[in-house]
Amino acid sequence: MRSRIYLDHNATAPLRPEARAAMVAAMDLVGNPSSVHAEGRAAKALVEKARDQIIEALGASQSDLVFTSGATEAAALALAGRRLHAAEVEHEAVLSWCDPTLPVDKDGQVTINESAASALQLANSETGVVQDLPSGLALSDITQAVGRLPYAHNWSGIGMAILSAHKFGGPKGIGALIVPRGHHVAARQTGGGQEMGRRAGTENLVAIAGMAAAAQAALRDLADGVWERVAHLRNILESTLEAEDPDTIFVGRRSRRLPNTSLILTPGWKGETQVMAMDLQGFAVSAGSACSSGKVRASRVLRAMGFDEGLSGCALRVSLGPDTTEEEVLRFADAFSAARRKQRSRAA
Template sequence: MARVYLDWNATAPLRPEARAAMLAAMDVVGNPSSVHSEGRAAKAVIEKARRQVATAFGAEGADVIFTSGATEAAALALAGRDLACAGIEHDAVAAWCTQSLSVDAMGRVSVPDPGRATLQAANSETGVIQALPDGLAVTDATQAFGKIPFAFNWSGAAMALISAHKLGGPKGVGALVVRRGTEVHARILGGGQEMGRRSGTENLIGIAGFGAAAEAAARDLDGGIWADVSELRNILEKSIAESANKTIFVGKDANRLPNTSCFITPGWKGETQVMVMDLAGFAISAGSACSSGKVKASHTLKALGFDDVAASSAIRVSLGPTTTQDDVLRFVDAWTREERKFRNRRQSAARV
């Protein structure tokens, strides 16, 4: 049977609109910094994408600085700043934080001084959505953008990180969105592209795909497609809970992204579950894709108070607009079958 992709938080499949925009951009010859007709045509592609991203992200009037992804955007926003963050942040953000914020068992973060803090809009592993305080220095909106109603202009943040491939654009392109008047120091020097904040000839093809994907994602969100995804996520969790009553659903009672389910089966290693389900034809994750290959407990779940055994026994299933009920029920059937085998092995070992 056809494989089922349930790892949308790691990367979303490329949207047809993005593919079409990228193919068209491949035929644009000029360098965007050149002043001749060909150069101006290339520059027009970038500026169209900039408008598309700004509109979709609710960032009209803000600066959209294109980067190689959210990781570079984080470095551009956070380097040299004395900012605090919680233990649930993505490694690309946490690497720059100099102070710690407290997080409760539901994954909600307390931010006493927003102007000196960075806080994700939604967590990639648990899906838990944060209430962003006004005046926040930086927010990582990578997972929220395109999945839930979000507008940079009313977020209260001075800067935001976003990435194309999380909403159906190409990999290797993202942006730092900056409220006008916020100081940003370039980390890549040279030709002065991107308003002097990120030098280097722009990734014309990737940027074109990002703009088209952002526009399409906003259209899907307005159309209510993620409410349907949420229903599928609820079906998945209800079905699994009925079969495996020891399973813990992280953040189940919190406000979550509509597509994300993180659950723990204590003692059953997350990476083992990923491999077993991969052989069964399902792509899932044991945490952030950037941490794949690292056999260690999730720092996000440990921050929420789970011990090493529990934090190492979690998987994340993340759905998308093309996920079907049949996909979900097939996954549930395969996963519960493997969970019973795991449970039987533990019972047999206990009797020996």
């Protein structure tokens, strides 16, 4: 029995063993991919093999794939010099480059009228709400969906897409931008001309190898029905908590959601207090997006969906993973319910 239970996979997923093995092997390659000697060619071959593996896993054979330091850099590379329409539910990495003009309904669904001038995430990191992506969309953030939802870029009708390896069991600090072949993006990092002239700097061989191995392993999990089992556990969690406290709100429940994500609103109980209480009980959960969890403020995503300031500050995100067990889910539900009863007695 694990002493601590990790239920924050939307913040970052544990490194997959396949990724670890690929990274260790890549550490033995001494060459620079830009060098023309045998050692350099071996390193270059690893980069290009990994690129092809990721493109295959994402069904993106009609596009280029540019390696970046993560989805945040990929968004900057895609959007610098442009100003697209987006909704307040987008991640800050995208929203900071966009005009938040698109409406969001109470179920987290976004309405788009001009696809070619808009950015829309495939799945929200806080609520897990999945969007129907319109054809012709300029850019999508597919970071949370990779390996958890079926996705084929060639069939999506999307222009560009961003992703980050550590969300699907790869290493931190590596991501990518999918770019249609022939599409121009202005390099923000210039110098050596790497990555088809779109992102200069010696390639991170070790992280790239880990990302490719993780992408392939994540695709196998999806094909094997792993996430269907996770969705079943998520439903057990929600029904158990609801039976204990009917006032509990599960955000986006009426929409299609990521199979692993439950955003729980518990009126009168601050999200950061919930996180600390669960941490002391041995559970790693989050009050929302990891990029803003250190900031004591109500969720921007929830406010956009129409929740008031007070209720938006009472959110707890539980995000399960492929290795999460039913026993762990029920242990969390018991601990959470006990902490809720204690909080209510103190507030009375």
